[in-house]
Amino acid sequence: MEAAVMREYGGPSVLGLEQRPDPAPRTGWATVRLQASALNWHDVLVRRGTYKSPLPHVPGADGAGVRLDTGEPVMILPSLGWGHRQAAPGPDWQILGDFTPGTYAELVSVPEECLFPRPGGYDALQAAAFPLVGVTAYRALFTRGRLTAGESVLVLGAGGGLAPAAVAMGAALGASMFVTSSSEDKIQRARTLGAVDGVLHFAPDWVEQARTASPSGEGFDVVVDAVGRWQESLACLRPGGRLVVLGASAKTEQLVDARQFYFGQYEIIGTTMGSPADFASLLAFANDYRLPPPVIERSFSLSDAAEAHAWLEAGQGFGKIVLTVDA
Known part of the structure; x- marks a missing residue:
């Protein structure tokens, strides 16, 4: 061969x-x-x-x-x-x-x-x-992130394969999906998949912009971080929110303010690709929600x-x- x-x-x-x-x-x-x-x-x-x-x-x-x-x-x-x-x-x-x-x-x-x-x-x-981005996004959002309809999600990095899959799945469920990106064009393309809005993550105040854009104005229920920007991601959460992490392309070691973390009642949830059971559930979800x-x-x-x-x-x-x- x-x-x-x-x-x-x-x-x-x-x-x-x-x-x-x-x-x-x-x-x-x-x-x-x-x-x-x-x-x-x-x-x-x-x-x-x-x-x-x-x-x-x-x-x-x-x-x-x-x-x-x-x-x-x-x-x-x-x-x-x-x-x-x-x-x-x-x-x-x-x-x-x-x-x-x-x-x-x-x-x-x-x-x-x-x-x-x-x-x-x-x-x-x-x-x-x-398969890879699909089951990874599904496990991050649902198996590990426990996303439910009506919640809000910020996905870091709109251009890669994972973010479009996550946006499409969350929007299909009825969650309010937002993204960060390096370009307005990618944010616009994310909107075509169901994203409500997005912010440019090279802006110095992008965290404040993201929190302001969240439906509550106080941050997101869930942040999906596939790049390794924990400090900014935690700052984008509402009190009691969930940070789902599955990548470290930007940084492999993270520094978190412990008091900020426990007073904020945050969760940091690690995840990776997914099991055959996750994939079977994804296929059922794709059929039920007519996932593109x-x-x-x-x-x-x-x-x-x-x-x-x-x-x-x-x-x-x-x-x-x-x-x-x-x-």
Whole structure:
């Protein structure tokens, strides 16, 4: 099979198209002939060596295609070995493409519990772009964040794949969704998905702007922080509000004023991708609330994986970037 392979850690140029052995059969696993593979920021961290993936390595977490043994169109949940406890993943949990060869390839092998039917109305690109950001946003908002209709949510960073998914889900439920962004254009695009409004997060007073824009004028019920700006995020909450954190691209270590935290009665809730049970609940939610397919910003061929990574790192787009696989 052909695959985009990294033989060293580094920039986008370390990705190159190569011939690789087809996946070997494994009990409890199935092989998928991929039609599309979606990029995530997690893939960039894999490429840079953050997770010390084995080399040479095929990255890629998200994908959609056809299951070889049944011919069924499927999409892949890249959450491997979650375990029996729903509160948090077990010790064997990993993300597809970290240590197990991923979806930047014509073929990929995954546990059968991680394969789900493609939703009606989704093409291969949309199905490939749905699982990681979809289940991550769903778990952040509902499983962990306990969001209910009528509450207000601020999502930091409107341009990535996660924020559009979170905005669409929260708006579908009946929550008031707000975003931060680096551009007015991305805020406007978030409005088309159901966001009420947004603020520019490079403004020195953006926290005050956000609190003023909140429905109560005293802050949000929930803030979803996928970048690692805890101090500002906590300041955007109403008293008793919930901060859901799931990323650290801006800062990996956080300093929190303890008195501010406990007098404010805040919660800081950690979350990560999600379990097969979370994903099954997401699919039911998507059907019940007629959730629109993910926003596809741009597609590249598998042979142009390096160019796709460069585009992702430039951070100018809105929505998902997808590789098409012509097997």
